[in-house]
Amino acid sequence: MGPLLFFNSGNEAACAVPIDKIELINAADQAINIFTGGEKKQKIALGCADDASDEVLKTLVTALAPMAKFHQKLVVVADDAADEYLVSGITTVTITEDAD
Numbered sequence: 001m002g003p004l005l006f007f008n009s010g011n012e013a014a015c016a017v018p019i020d021k022i023e024l025i026n027a028a029d030q031a032i033n034i035f036t037g038g039e040k041k042q043k044i045a046l047g048c049a050d051d052a053s054d055e056v057l058k059t060l061v062t063a064l065a066p067m068a069k070f071h072q073k074l075v076v077v078a079d080d081a082a083d084e085y086l087v088s089g090i091t092t093v094t095i096t097e098d099a100d
Helices: 053-069
Strands: 004-008 014-018 022-028 031-036 042-048 074-079 090-097
Touching (some): 014 042
Parallel strands (some): 004 074
Antiparallel strands (some): 022 031
């Protein structure tokens, strides 16, 4: 399964996603979008500064890539409640369940 990636929007919406369930991570205007697969698809949007999404994406995937080999580890990627982010440039997180 690999490590669990933790996301918390600070408004009682939180999730922990196994790293191997991520199907796509892309950069968009002021956001990094993480799409999960499986029966319950999710979209996790990480807010970032204007004109910074491509660099934040590169930094994020560089940080996540080596973690795939670890087991039973929790990695806080974005926690709005604790104001804690894995890489600088992430400012918010929004979690959408059953995203298509």
